[in-house]
Amino acid sequence: MSHRILIVEDEPSIAELLAINLSHAGYEVDRAFQADEAAAMMRLNPPHLLILDWMLPGKSGVQFSKELRANPKTQSLPIIMLTAKSDELDKIQGLDAGADDYVTKPFSPKELIARVKALLRRQGAIVVDQPLLTVGPIMIDSLAHRVTAVWQDKESETITLGPTEYRLLEFLMLNAERVHSRTQLLDQVWGNDVYIEERTVDVHIKRLRAALAKAGCERYIETVRGSGYRLTKSPAPN
Structure with a gap:
């Protein structure tokens, strides 16, 4: 089609x-x-x-x-x-x-x-070999293209993401705890055949955090000063 x-x-x-x-x-x-x-x-x-x-x-x-x-x-x-x-x-x-x-x-x-x-x-894009990805309370169902926050003490909550934020979160969850530079994220998430400025990564990270914040999950995306970003399994307390 x-x-x-x-x-x-x-x-x-x-x-x-x-x-x-x-x-x-x-x-x-x-x-x-x-x-x-x-x-x-x-x-x-x-x-x-x-x-x-x-x-x-x-x-x-x-x-x-x-x-x-x-x-x-x-x-x-x-x-x-x-x-x-x-x-x-x-x-x-x-x-x-x-x-x-x-x-x-x-x-x-x-x-x-x-x-x-x-x-x-x-x-x-779908992660066929790992249909369910989980880091902390964040769960991605790649087959259903759905992101959910699953907390033990309250009901699950759907997290709404745009296509780029979804792909960015998916990549970070597949590579949890690893720090990725803006250039690496551009290559892996946007593709090296597209001409996009590194500043674009910051904008989409900001949008991803804002979406995660609605479910109390924004702390799982960490900025590593001078290096880039990572998704951590153990975020720092507020």
């Missing part, structure tokens, strides 16, 4: 360029010119990935991304933010809004397609 990609871009020439290149790469493509139109289309025919322009008439792409992440039906949808804003703070704002990747205009269609492929590949 071909993946369906929804392009939300109000500049017709850019939308057409994206649609042509994605179609040639074998994807099914839908187009919308503003957020409300995209939301209506998604209710009828949910996409596998969203390419979202930052500056849209009416509701901005940043606001739309936040709404999608807050909706249980779309919270795991892979999102690539497309924008002319190239400053680091703008990129961080886009990632904080829920985007999984960030592409600045003008862009290379080949690079964009590589990012689409990498993001869809990460979304579909």
Whole structure:
């Protein structure tokens, strides 16, 4: 089955360029010119990935991304933010809004397609030989793509993660107690065929911790100053 990609871009020439290149790469493509139109289309025919322009008439792409992440039906949808804003703070704002990747205009269609492929590949990745991963109270069911906090003294709680945060947590749990640099995490979680800045890792770690914090599990992700990050089996007490 071909993946369906929804392009939300109000500049017709850019939308057409994206649609042509994605179609040639074998994807099914839908187009919308503003957020409300995209939301209506998604209710009828949910996409596998969203390419979202930052500056849209009416509701901005940043606001739309936040709404999608807050909706249980779309919270795991892979999102690539497309924008002319190239400053680091703008990129961080886009990632904080829920985007999984960030592409600045003008862009290379080949690079964009590589990012689409990498993001869809990460979304579909499953740890077949270890369907259940457990570190402390955190449990991943890789077959069901579900993360749960299991505490002895209270009911289990589902932890909601975006696709990149899920893959990041999965990798850290598979390699518990090992410290990984930002570069290593980029290679293992994002893939070495994708061009992403190391600062992106910090943003996704922050989002992962925020999601884990809702279930009281954020202390299991540790920052090792000057080295990187690790998931520990024995976090320091508060």
